Amino acid sequence: xxxxxxxxxxxxxxxxxxxxxxxxxxxxxxxxxLFSPLGNFIYQYGTGVHYFILQGEYWRLFTSVFLHSGAGHxxxxxxxxxxxxxxxxxxxxxxxxxxxxxxxxxxxxxLTLFAIPDLSYAYVGAxxxxxxxxxxxxxxxxxxxxxxxxxxxxxxxxIIIIGLVMTFINSNINITGHLFGFIAGLALGxxxxxxxxxxxxxxxxxxPRPEGDIGFDPNRWNKKRYRYKKYLKPIITIIFIILVIxxxxxxxx
Numbered sequence: 001x002x003x004x005x006x007x008x009x010x011x012x013x014x015x016x017x018x019x020x021x022x023x024x025x026x027x028x029x030x031x032x033x034l035f036s037p038l039g040n041f042i043y044q045y046g047t048g049v050h051y052f053i054l055q056g057e058y059w060r061l062f063t064s065v066f067l068h069s070g071a072g073h074x075x076x077x078x079x080x081x082x083x084x085x086x087x088x089x090x091x092x093x094x095x096x097x098x099x100x101x102x103x104x105x106x107x108x109x110x111l112t113l114f115a116i117p118d119l120s121y122a123y124v125g126a127x128x129x130x131x132x133x134x135x136x137x138x139x140x141x142x143x144x145x146x147x148x149x150x151x152x153x154x155x156x157x158x159i160i161i162i163g164l165v166m167t168f169i170n171s172n173i174n175i176t177g178h179l180f181g182f183i184a185g186l187a188l189g190x191x192x193x194x195x196x197x198x199x200x201x202x203x204x205x206x207x208p209r210p211e212g213d214i215g216f217d218p219n220r221w222n223k224k225r226y227r228y229k230k231y232l233k234p235i236i237t238i239i240f241i242i243l244v245i246x247x248x249x250x251x252x253x
Contacts, residue, residue, distance in 0.1 A: 104132020108181035128181030135185025
């Protein structure tokens with residue numbers, strides 16, 4: 001469920017909303033790095049700042065979801081989105097998934113506005129939306145066990161625990177955004193998960209073969225076969241642990 005074995009081309013085709021979200025976030029961050037004047041303009045008018053939001057610039061509740069503060073921030077959020085969003089995009093469908101992602105991210109920002117009265121408080125990042133997805137997964141683990149296999153349930157539970165612990169360890173994290181996004185996803189579960197089918201890689205259909213193609217490669221036995229799938233899960237786990245360690249280290253300096 002969380003092991004990505006698709007090619008890059010197939011990933012773009014099977015999970016277009018996830019691909020657009022990650023591409024947009026990385027693209028905006030690269031613009032801020034490579035084209036500073038334009039990047040500064042985007043961040044000046046897109047960052048979530050309580051004072052400006054209360055002055056009527058409500059779009060910041062939305063735009064701040066797609067902005068990130070540094071390489072580690074964009075890397076961690078993009079990696080998390082690529083891992084955990086595709087299964088939900090397939091299960092919910094493109095539009096319901098997009099609604100869930102944006103709803104949890106914006107709700108997290110709105111509740112942060114009320115929870116932190118400091119007018120100078122500013123934030124960026126998709127963490128509220130990502131924790132919204134975690135909340136939705138936790139609802140599956142507790143109330144809709146038929147939608148998630150035991151192995152995936154254990155893995156996502158561990159990741160949720162680590163994520164919540166990290167929320168309180170790292171001083172640069174928007175704690176309320178994480179928690180409110182998580183709660184929003186959990187609360188959305190009973191509504192958004194109605195009549196949803198479990199994730200299945202077999203539902204990702206490849207493009208039909210051209211007419212006249214017999215669909216058989218007579219040289220397929222001569223091609224080298226890479227048996228890499230069994231290594232993906234430990235590799236992903238190791239990468240996630242490394243990112244967590246880097247987050248802890250960055251909070252100390």
